[in-house]
Amino acid sequence: MKIALFGNTSSDRDPQFEKYIFSVCEAIKRYPIHLYLPDMLFYSLSPDIQDKIRPMCILFDVTPPVDMAMSVGGDGTFLRTASIIGDMEIPILGINTGRLGFLADINCDELDDTLREIVENKYRIEERILLEIDTNDEPNPFGSICALNEVAILKQDTASMLSIHAYINGEYLTSYRADGLVIATPTGSTAYSLSIGGPILVPTSPSIILAAIAPHSLTARPLVVGDDSRISLKIESRSKHYLVSLDGQSQIFNEHTLIEVYKAPYTQKVVKRLNHTFFKTLRDKLMWGADLRK
Template sequence: MHVALYSRGFVKEDLEDIQLLLNELARQEIVPVVYEPVYKELCAHIQFSPDTNTFSRAEDLDGRIEFLVSLGGDGTLLDTVSFIRDKNIPVMGVNFGRLGFLAGIGRNAVHEVVDSLVSRSYVVDKRTLLHLDASTPLFGDVPYALNEFTIHKKDTSAMVKIHTYLNGEFLNTYWADGLIVATPTGSTGYSLSCGGPIVFPEAASFVITPVAPHNLNVRPIVVPDDNVISFEVEGRSDQFICTLDSRMEVIDNRVQLAVKKEDFTIQLLRLNESNFLHTLRDKLLWGIDTRNARGK
């Protein structure tokens, strides 16, 4: 079995857990395929098995790779989308970061992670992606996102007017700093911080959330994900920012943009005892109230 390992980087406190993970993989005779820039950094600190392979591009993840393990936070896991693309390689996120909605498995569960991959005792969550169509080529070979698509004003420029359409029918003009279209997975990310609702991962929907809207009666809206959402942008500045997850492009207001559901999904793996409700309670501290204490 070959398992790819991806990380943006590491700090001193991560080294013991990374070594433990590699030792567990070796114990199960699993060949690690490590992201090359991180492998080069770790060589001075970590003992790798002789059969360790590396990858640096999406093309390097061939049919040998059965799983990809993301070591970091949610941003690290989002990066893996540009590597696995439509290869149908399941991703398991081990949280070396902070909040960890997507990378929800703690670093203290390394043994359980490896055992679950070997025994196939994990749970598979299929997550919707959104796809960006534009009148000019954007985002290379990866015009899709797991969390969200955003349009945003550039730097300190004035707010923008974003004319928004559903399947060609006018929805609203948003006078705002920007606009977010989030998948259910992304509903707990940027959209949530801007007042958007939490949507269950299996919900077939997109969330449209304005960023700092000028009209106080404008609120986030949930729409079915079989809609094509298109945009026309106006503003005092000729340029604005367009993002897919953590990737960014600066474009001008002549570019035509539309988002829709991607044709393929991504598979996120979790351990059996974890689920979305558990994650909400854990990460958002729901139920942490002295009035809920037993006997009160």
């Protein structure tokens, strides 16, 4: 079996990150697994850790055709890993060294049991939809990047609110007057969308959420549409510009740029332990239904 290991390469990462990476590498090498590590991640580590893990792994520049990718960090690292994987259809396992961890939901103390289950083929794979955008600009500033969590239309800095004219499959829906609009996948329903009052969806449900950010109307409630919908947006801004973010990767657009958001032609495969369910994660991570008076 071949596994590629991904992690945060930035200089402001958790000081304990190198310890986590070394522990993961050591755990993987106890099993019949060929470990691959990106050059950028390897050379971001201290020389001491490099010397320790170099005999354990094969370095690469371009992601090889591995059986699985492993993301070590939080949900942000998982999203970056998904962006790198793209349409290669490589399933991702998230090892959580962060705080909440909806995508990266395997704790470090579960790693050994998880690896044993993977080698024994005792795990499941969930198919998660992604969102793709198209514009009337050429070329598309985002290229082939898709969003696993959400596409967010945002005002720039302290600019006035936006007027976002939305159409579903060519039919006029409404004009949102708000600080922005989040278009989220079911996976992203527990991320940005949740923080602005959007509904929680089961990650495999065939749906897309539209939720306004600080709407200037009490009637602008979140809306759930089918994942076969094509969402067209025309944005007006006093600053003549607005921001588009795909899972935190942002680009500035001119207000003359039209946006279309729709389901990508491929899915992201997410590795889950057999005893890890979405409802259990809701109870554990969000204390769903817990009576805090006790």
